[in-house]
Amino acid sequence: MNLGPIVNIALRALTRNKGRSFLTALGIIIGIGSVIAMVSLGHGAQRQIQEQMDSMGTNMLIVQSGSQRVRGVQSGSGTGTGLTVEDVEAIARECPAVQAASPSVGASVSLVFGNQNWTTRAEGVAENYLLIRNRGVASGEFFTASDVRSAARVAVIGKTVADRLFPGLDPVGQTLRVRNLPFRVAGVLEAKGQTQWGQDQDDTLLVPYSTAMKKLLSVNYVSNAFVSAASPEMTFAAEDQIRQLLRQRHNLRPGADDDFTIRNLTDVADMAEETTRTMTLLLGGIAGVSLIVGGIGIMNIMLVSVTERTREIGIRMAVGARSRHVRLQFLIEAIVLGVAGGLIGIAAGIGLSFALSQVFQWPQAISSASILASVAFSIAVGVFFGYYPARKAASLDPIEALRYE
Amino acid sequence: MNTVQMRLDDRRWNAVGGAPAVIALEHVYKTYAGAATPVRALRDVSLTVRRGEFIAIMGASGSGKSTLLNILGCLDRPSRGWYYLDGIDVSKMTPDQRADIRNRKLGFVFQGFNLLPRTSAVENVELPLLYSDAPAAERLRRSRAALAMVGLSHREQNHPSQLSGGQQQRVAIARSLVNRPALLLADEPTGNLDTRTSIDIMTLFQQLNRERGITIVLVTHEPDIAAYARRMVVMRDGRIVRDEPVENTRDAAVDLASLAPDREEVMT
Numbered sequence: 248m249n250l251g252p253i254v255n256i257a258l259r260a261l262t263r264n265k266g267r268s269f270l271t272a273l274g275i276i277i278g279i280g281s282v283i284a285m286v287s288l289g290h291g292a293q294r295q296i297q298e299q300m301d302s303m304g305t306n307m308l309i310v311q312s313g314s315q316r317v318r319g320v321q322s323g324s325g326t327g328t329g330l331t332v333e334d335v336e337a338i339a340r341e342c343p344a345v346q347a348a349s350p351s352v353g354a355s356v357s358l359v360f361g362n363q364n365w366t367t368r369a370e371g372v373a374e375n376y377l378l379i380r381n382r383g384v385a386s387g388e389f390f391t392a393s394d395v396r397s398a399a400r401v402a403v404i405g406k407t408v409a410d411r412l413f414p415g416l417d418p419v420g421q422t423l424r425v426r427n428l429p430f431r432v433a434g435v436l437e438a439k440g441q442t443q444w445g446q447d448q449d450d451t452l453l454v455p456y457s458t459a460m461k462k463l464l465s466v467n468y469v470s471n472a473f474v475s476a477a478s479p480e481m482t483f484a485a486e487d488q489i490r491q492l493l494r495q496r497h498n499l500r501p502g503a504d505d506d507f508t509i510r511n512l513t514d515v516a517d518m519a520e521e522t523t524r525t526m527t528l529l530l531g532g533i534a535g536v537s538l539i540v541g542g543i544g545i546m547n548i549m550l551v552s553v554t555e556r557t558r559e560i561g562i563r564m565a566v567g568a569r570s571r572h573v574r575l576q577f578l579i580e581a582i583v584l585g586v587a588g589g590l591i592g593i594a595a596g597i598g599l600s601f602a603l604s605q606v607f608q609w610p611q612a613i614s615s616a617s618i619l620a621s622v623a624f625s626i627a628v629g630v631f632f633g634y635y636p637a638r639k640a641a642s643l644d645p646i647e648a649l650r651y652e
Numbered sequence: 653m654n655t656v657q658m659r660l661d662d663r664r665w666n667a668v669g670g671a672p673a674v675i676a677l678e679h680v681y682k683t684y685a686g687a688a689t690p691v692r693a694l695r696d697v698s699l700t701v702r703r704g705e706f707i708a709i710m711g712a713s714g715s716g717k718s719t720l721l722n723i724l725g726c727l728d729r730p731s732r733g734w735y736y737l738d739g740i741d742v743s744k745m746t747p748d749q750r751a752d753i754r755n756r757k758l759g760f761v762f763q764g765f766n767l768l769p770r771t772s773a774v775e776n777v778e779l780p781l782l783y784s785d786a787p788a789a790e791r792l793r794r795s796r797a798a799l800a801m802v803g804l805s806h807r808e809q810n811h812p813s814q815l816s817g818g819q820q821q822r823v824a825i826a827r828s829l830v831n832r833p834a835l836l837l838a839d840e841p842t843g844n845l846d847t848r849t850s851i852d853i854m855t856l857f858q859q860l861n862r863e864r865g866i867t868i869v870l871v872t873h874e875p876d877i878a879a880y881a882r883r884m885v886v887m888r889d890g891r892i893v894r895d896e897p898v899e900n901t902r903d904a905a906v907d908l909a910s911l912a913p914d915r916e917e918v919m920t
């Protein structure tokens with residue numbers, strides 16, 4: 248007995264009843280389709296986060312004033328008053344693993360140019376900020392160390408700010424008012440787009456930190472420091488050195504909590520990635536449930552089909568089919584239903600994720616692993632949910648089956 | 653060839669003296685668990701069939717003819733007693749072994765044809781071969797040869813619903829022959845057919861019996877049909893009450909020729 252004829256019989260039985268076969272497989276199609284779509288969208292999000300982190304430079308550290316006691320829940324970081332410009336300068340000067348450090352103070356400010364208004368987040372940083380953040384200017388130039396020393400009223404604006412305040416104009420060299428003070432626009436930043444969390448990275452205005460502290464905010468403290476380690480491998484060394492230095496400068500006794508928090512981007516990336524992974528798992532789980540429902544659909548129709556075809560089974564047995572031939576025939580039917588549903592589902596899922604990513608501008612990445620898993624899973628669904636009906640068919644008594652009306 | 657010989661031990665006759673026994677039933681009982689009381693469909697049936705015989709089993713409705721034939725066809729098993737097919741004890745076989753016997757040694761023809769619907773004639777004939785080792789080309793060749801043997805070469809691609817009753821039964825006979833069985837069992841093969849078509853089918857059976865030496869056991873309740881056999885077994889209430897040679901076995905081909913010709917195609 249060779250397998251070929253049995254596969255043939257199974258395929259014929261399915262194609263004979265195309266409409267029903269399609270409806271039977273529909274559950275699997277929807278299940279696999281949504282698994283593929285969900286997983287590839289989740290994957291796309293994950294990959295985008297990764298790319299963003301890479302583009303920011305993996306050797307970047309953020310020092311925030313204020314301590315962080317519980318992972319994920321930070322208590323007042325960035326709002327404390329513990330970090331000074333001198334601290335940041337000391338970090339740059341004294342930590343061997345640190346390449347550069349820039350203070351950062353930020354505030355929401357209203358901008359006016361002519362009759363245009365815009366509210367954005369102003370950030371006071373040092374002249375080396377672009378180097379640390381791995382960014383560049385699209386036109387004009389960044390402010391200089393002497394601008395920082397003299398607390399000059401110069402600003403570098405993001406593309407969104409430029410579009411809003413200077414529609415159709417070259418902003419470079421123009422003067423805009425920040426909190427009613429005139430600032431000269433020195434340059435426009437390269438566009439960067441949105442972050443994973445929907446924050447527009449181009450809606451920003453950079454000024455020297457000295458200017459921000461003295462003229463915009465009147466504070467003596469900075470909220471953060473952006474630090475770049477000499478190389479990605481030195482990130483952890485840099486973190487240790489900064490911690491030691493700051494504890495010493497802040498006169499913290501051994502055992503006392505840090506009054507600052509050091510975060511590296513790997514942590515941030517991990518956290519974001521974990522969030523998307525959880526989402527992917529959740530959506531994948533829901534899709535998985537629909538797969539099981541689809542499998543039950545297959546089992547249901549196969550059971551109906553076994554009953555309907557009792558006489559056929561009797562005839563086959565009467566001419567010499569062994570019960571395992573009959574079992575195999577129905578099992579193959581179920582597997583073919585599962586696999587065909589799976590393949591159509593994969594195509595539908597790929598189509599769906601492309602469509603969603605087009606319409607909503609979501610990133611997507613079809614993963615070959617999820618396709619392989621889908622194929623394996625649909626075979627498994629066919630075997631699992633086809634086994635019981637197939638066994639029922641095979642256990643029929645030839646005489647009883649022949650008598651069946 | 654027609655030396656008729658009576659055995660002394662019981663009522664059994666065999667038409668072909670000295671030929672080996674294809675079928676030997678010994679004290680076979682079959683009891684069905686009925687709703688109220690058990691139905692004793694066969695009671696102490698013993699029967700020997702030798703190679704090349706053509707037997708008609710007669711009897712009133714409910715006398716146990718089909719039950720007997722199903723046991724002979726390895727579709728069912730005796731409740732008690734022994735069944736030797738070609739000297740092998742069928743009662744001891746596993747279901748798979750009985751399936752293989754049905755596949756290789758036996759051909760079964762039913763009153764209701766039992767063809768697969770929406771399946772062409774040639775594929776219906778091929779069915780038993782699907783469960784053998786024959787390669788595809790061989791399967792097709794043998795199926796077409798079997799269809800040709802029953803005179804249906806021109807109907808290979810027709811589905812059962814596109815064939816007359818007589819043609820359907822011939823497809824079923826072709827199916828029963830495709831594995832070249834030594835024993836052909838037929839349960840009222842002409843029960844659903846008119847007289848002319850019935851004689852047509854009997855011509856075919858006689859031809860298979862005479863020219864190919866196929867042993868035939870045929871159930872019928874029509875004496876006219878039994879007249880084409882060479883031995884007649886009569887059953888009543890699950891027992892064999894008569895077992896004798898048919899005097900003046902009729903020749904179906906002659907009877908067919910004497911009937912007025914009609915549109916049904918003449919077989920070769």
Ligand SMILES: Nc1ncnc2c1ncn2[C@@H]1O[C@H](COP(=O)(O)OP(=O)(O)OP(=O)(O)O)[C@@H](O)[C@H]1O
Nearest residue numbers: 684685686691693712713714715716717718719720
């Ligand atoms: N599966 C079954 N369960 C219970 N009783 C059965 C079963 N099959 C047959 N019988 C009974 O066994 C007896 C013999 O039945 P069988 O079918 O062998 O008769 P038959 O001689 O073929 O009759 P007919 O000429 O009407 O076909 C009957 O009384 C019938 O009711």
Ligand SMILES: [Mg+2]
Nearest residue numbers: 717718719839
């Ligand atoms: Mg009967």
